[in-house]
Amino acid sequence: xxxxxTIAVAGKGGVGKTTTCGMIIDYxxxxxxxxxxxxDADANSNLNxxxxxxxxxxLGAIREEMAQAELKGxxxxxxxxxxxxxxxxxxxxxxxxxxxxxxxxRTQGKGCYCYVNGVLKSQVDKYAKNYSYIVMDNEAGLEHVxxxxxxxxxxxxxxxxxxxxxxxxxxxxxxxxGEMELKPxxxxxxxxxxxxxxxxxxxxxxxxxxxxxxxxxxPQDEAVYRCDCDGEPSSxxxxxxxxxxALKGIMQELGL
Ligand SMILES: Nc1ncnc2c1ncn2[C@@H]1O[C@H](COP(=O)(O)OP(=O)(O)O)[C@@H](O)[C@H]1O
Ligand SMILES: [Mg+2]
Numbered sequence: 001x002x003x004x005x006t007i008a009v010a011g012k013g014g015v016g017k018t019t020t021c022g023m024i025i026d027y028x029x030x031x032x033x034x035x036x037x038x039x040d041a042d043a044n045s046n047l048n049x050x051x052x053x054x055x056x057x058x059l060g061a062i063r064e065e066m067a068q069a070e071l072k073g074x075x076x077x078x079x080x081x082x083x084x085x086x087x088x089x090x091x092x093x094x095x096x097x098x099x100x101x102x103x104x105x106r107t108q109g110k111g112c113y114c115y116v117n118g119v120l121k122s123q124v125d126k127y128a129k130n131y132s133y134i135v136m137d138n139e140a141g142l143e144h145v146x147x148x149x150x151x152x153x154x155x156x157x158x159x160x161x162x163x164x165x166x167x168x169x170x171x172x173x174x175x176x177x178g179e180m181e182l183k184p185x186x187x188x189x190x191x192x193x194x195x196x197x198x199x200x201x202x203x204x205x206x207x208x209x210x211x212x213x214x215x216x217x218x219p220q221d222e223a224v225y226r227c228d229c230d231g232e233p234s235s236x237x238x239x240x241x242x243x244x245x246a247l248k249g250i251m252q253e254l255g256l
Contacts, residue, residue, distance in 0.1 A: 003128070003129070004037065004128050004129070004131040004132055004133055004134045005132065005133050005134070005154045005155070005256065006128075006133075006134040006135075006136065006151060006152060006153050006154050006155070007024060007133065007134070007135050007136065007153075007154065007155045007157065007256070008135075008136040008138060008153045008155070008156050008157070008184070009021055009136070009137060009138060009156075009157045009158075009159050010138055010156060010157070010158055010159070010170075010173045010177070011140070011158055011159035011160055011166070011169065011170055011173065012140050012160075012166065012169040012170075013140040014161075015159045015160055015161045015166055015192055015193075016159055016161070016192035016193060016218070017137060017138065017159045018042070018046055018047050018050055018137050019050055019192075019224060019234055019243075020157065020159055020190065020192065020218070020247065021038075021047055021050070021135055021136075021137040022047065022050035022051050022233070022234055022235030023234070023235055023243065023244050023247050024135055024247065024251065025038055025051065025099055025135050025235060026235040026236070026244070027244070027247060027248055027251055028099075028133050028135065028251075028256070029098035029099055030239070033132060033133075034131070034132025034133065035099070035100070035130065035131045035132055035133075036098065036099040036100070036131060036132065036133045036134075036135060037099065037100050037101075037102065037124075037127060037128065037130075037131040037133070037134045037135070038051070038099050038100065038101045038102070038134075038135050038136075038137075039101075039102050039104070039124060039134060039135070039136040039137070040101065040102070040103045040104060040137050041104045041136055041137060041138050041139070042104075042137050042138060042139040043060075043104070043105070043106035043139055044106075044139065045058065045103050045104065045105055045137075047101075047103075047137045048094075048101060048103065049231070049233065050227075050233055050234050050235050051096075051101070051233055051235050052232075052233030052235070052236055053094060053096060053101055054094075055094055055101065055103050056094075057091070057092055057103075057105075058092060058103040058104060058105025058106075059089060059092050059102070059103065059104050059105055059123065060104060060105030060106045061105055062088045062089060062091070062092055065088065066084070066085060066088055069084070089123050092123075093127070100127075100131075102123065102124070102127070121151060124151050125151060128151065134151070136151075136153075152182075153182060153184040153185070154184065154185040154186065155184065155185065155186045155187075155254060155256070156177060156182075156184035156186070156187040156188075157187075157188065157189075157190055157215065158170040158173060158174055158187065158188065158189040158190070158212065159189075159190050159192055160189055160190070160191055160192065161191070161192055161193050162191050162192070162193055162194040162195065162199070162200060162203055162217075162220075163203065164202060164203060164206045166191075166203075167189070167191075167203060167206040167207055167210065167212070168206065168210070170189050170210075170212065171210035171212060174187060174189075174210070174212060186254070187213070188212065188213035188214065188215035189207060189212045189213065189214055189215060190215050190216055190217070190218060190250060191203065191207075191214070191216075191217045191218065192217075192218045193218070193219070193220040194217045194218065194219055194220060195219075195220050196219065196220075197217060197218070197219030197220075197242065197246065198217070199214075199217045215250050215253070215254065216246060216247075216249060216250035216253065217246065218243050218246045218247060219242050219243060219246060221241065221242055221243045223237055223241055224237065224241070224243055
């Protein structure tokens with residue numbers, strides 16, 4: 001059975017993880033080299049917005065419904081709890097023409113994400129074999145890495161803004177990943193929002209200091225910024241968009 005190539009992003013809040021994911025998804029879909037599963041594993045999920053997709057439910061919400069059904073005894077008779085879970089969770093997949101989207105969402109109540117994280121992992125594992133690529137957006141702290149609930153990652157992209165502090169944050173995450181079981185096949189840093197697409201020498205020095213592999217630089221871009229302000233999906237910007245162009249170069253360099 002073929003295993004998909006999994007790409008995940010990490011980095012501190014607001015550096016462009018979700019934006020980058022959206023464009024990676026667009027790139028992979030436009031290549032038409034096989035089905036893409038998109039996983040929004042950020043509790044504050046908004047990847048659907050950069051993709052321009054409506055989402056009605058999430059694994060977190062379904063988990064709540066399940067817990068309620070169990071409590072009230074409304075699980076359909078003749079169905080085991082596992083069957084019911086399977087049935088409910090399969091309804092969490094949003095099927096678009098070019099990709100499928102799974103939103104993890106957050107659980108209500110006193111925030112233990114362990115259960116839903118576990119469910120996410122088993123669902124992803126179950127569906128994974130149907131896809132050529134999995135693209136996973138994550139939250140800043142990369143809690144799933146800490147909890148070991150992320151599926152195997154082939155390519156881990158550390159995203160940073162064009163600042164020393166951004167690079168330092170990425171380096172800390174890289175260190176954390178290094179200490180975990182995750183062991184991504186490949187890990188490197190992408191500098192986003194670089195003025196004129198140029199990497200400042202101080203920032204470059206910081207990357208070197210932490211021994212990070214620089215995969216590429218994405219420019220600060222007015223059109224991407226406008227998309228956010230206007231509520232438009234940035235992943236649907238024309239292929240000529242400078243950020244898309246730069247990202248395409250990085251992806252090709254990675255052999256993706
Ligand atoms: N290259 C870029 N040029 C201009 N704005 C950008 C760029 N990358 C991201 N942004 C903007 O920065 C903000 C944060 O990006 P986002 O992808 O949501 O970050 P994260 O997912 O890391 O929190 C958004 O408003 C987005 O439009
Ligand atoms: Mg995000």
